[in-house]
Amino acid sequence: MQEGSASTKGLGSVRAIKPTRLVASSSARPISEISTENVTAWPTGVGEFDRVLGGGLVPGAVVLLSGEPGVGKSTLLLEVAANAAKRGLRVLYVSGEESVGQVRLRAERTGAVVDGLYLAAETDLANVLGQIDSINPNLLVVDSVQTIAHGDLDGAAGMPAQIREVASNLIRVAKERDLPVILVGHVTKDGSIAGPRVLEHLVDVVCHFEGDRQTALRFVRSLKNRYGPTDEVGCFEMTGEGIAEVADPSGLFLSRPDSPVSGTCVTVAIEGRRALIAEVQALVVKSSTPQPRRVVNGVDASRVAMLLAVLERRAGIRVGEMDVYVSTVGGVRLTEPAADLAIALAIASAVQDKPIAHNLCAFGEISLTGDLRKVTNGKLRANEASRLGFVRSVDSEIKTVKAALALALNW
Ligand SMILES: Nc1ncnc2c1ncn2[C@@H]1O[C@H](COP(=O)(O)OP(=O)(O)OP(=O)(O)O)[C@@H](O)[C@H]1O
Ligand SMILES: [Mg+2]
Incomplete structure (x- = not known):
């Protein structure tokens, strides 16, 4: 048998299906003639949420x-929902988890009983669509x-096929009516959104709360946004x-005692596009076990282990037989390398039992050689530090962690 005929045979079952030519539902138009009126965001009135959305909700957007x-x-x-209703909009809040009575109770507590806000407890898609119609x-x-x-x-609510179907129906309605829709999504144990991955592709904006x-502190971050940047963070407090809304969260992460205390250092973290003043605290005590304890909260344990090694080898700060506790104030998480210097200074200050200059703010990445590396957004960090009264920072003249220690502890 010839090679050619074999391959023809192999492809025998695959037939090219000619698409039927249909009348275009709407004719293609030059891009310059397309109006942007319907894709302009309107603010929800919750500024921190709008910040994450990229200005507000766009008609037809599914979040x-x-x-x-x-x-x-x-x-x-x-x-x-209540804010939108207060501004004269008609809002439908469909709860599949709680009864309307429960939602009303919460609304009473939070001051969200507003005309124009409609509640419906529904778990059937057809009923939800009916409510939208009415x-x-x-x-x-x-x-x-x-x-x-x-x-x-077939299958219960929450199964991937159901989620896909429900979401695609709601997305269709959103686009047909230019109706902004916000969907709540559960997360699985590992933190990802429960259900099919395709859900994240289908919607326009994905936010994580x-x-x-x-x-009580909460952050909303956007993971995907077809209308704006994804590096914004909204900050809230549960009360x-x-x-x-917490428009200026910096003060939340400071302890500010009346007199200086050893073992604390202030830094500036970057959350999204904003700079946040934060504080690292360290406590160092003589260990009573052969394996000293290292307990951390809000910072990365392996990063702290590395910093302890650098402090010992490059700056002569002995921590080998000490229990070391490192924590942030107010539950903020400091995971970027720029927090290295503040962690190291807090530990060194605790070891020497000497407070750090109270108006000093430290940020800088520490390398294994004990050198300080430049951090991203240095100007933004410095501005935020000076706005909150920190007039001294470890500037670019200081090249090593040892020099930074001398500056911070001998004031
Ligand atoms: N009466 C109350 N007073 C103060 N805080 C309350 C009260 N009731 C609830 N809370 C707070 O609100 C939180 C629950 O908020 P909410 O129901 O909005 O969460 P959720 O993310 O929607 O939860 P779920 O995934 O279960 O739907 C609780 O963890 C609690 O901190
Ligand atoms: Mg809920």
Whole structure:
């Protein structure tokens, strides 16, 4: 048999299907003639949320807000819904998880009982679509996409096929009506959004709502945004009266005792596009075990281990037989290398039992050689430090961690 005929035979089952020529549903137009009127964002009135969305909600945009159980997703979205209603918009809040009575109770607590905000407890997609038809809202919130099911599909709500179907139906309605839609999404144990990965591709914006259970502080970050940058962070605080925006979070991460205390150092972290003043605290005590303890909170344990080694070898700070505790103030997480210097200074200050100059702010990456490396956004950090009264920072003249220690501890 000839080679050619074999390959023809192999392809025998694959037939090229000619697409039927259809009349175009809308003719293609030159880009210059296309109006942008319908893709302009309107602010929700919750400034920190708008910041993450890239200015506000765009008509027809579908936003997915994910977060761990109890972090405050429903509280935040009820606030957004109430704010939109206060501005004269008609808002439909569909709750698949809580009864309308429960949502009303929360609304009473958070001051979200507003005319123009409609509640519906629905778990069937057809009913949700029916509610949209009868209310004709300007904003739709669905809490959560995992609790709504399409009656004709097999499988319970929350199964990947159901989520895909529900989301694609809601996206279709959003685009048809120019209706902004916010979907709440559950997360799995590992923190990713439960359900098919395709959900994140289908929607226009993916936001993650995160926070530490021990503190009231919450951050909303955007992971994907078809209308704006993804490096913005919104900052909130959970209170008894609901969720409060924190437009200037810097002060939250400082302890500011009356008299200087050893073992603390102030730094500037970058969260999204904003600089945040934060504080590192360290405590060092003689260990009673052969294997000294290293306990960290809010900083990276392996980074602290590396800094301890650098301090010992490059700056003569002995920590080998000491228990070392390092923590941040207010539950902030300092994971960028720029926090190295503040961590090292806090530890050295604790070892020597000498406070660091109270108006000094430190940021810098420390290399294994004990040298200081330049950090990103140095100017932004320095401006934030001076805005909050920190007039001294470890500037570019200081090249090593040893020199920085001399500056910080001998004042
Ligand atoms: N009466 C109350 N007073 C003060 N805070 C409350 C009160 N009730 C609830 N909270 C706070 O609100 C949080 C729950 O918020 P919310 O229900 O918005 O979270 P969620 O992310 O929607 O959770 P879920 O995933 O279970 O739907 C609780 O963890 C609690 O901190
Ligand atoms: Mg909820």
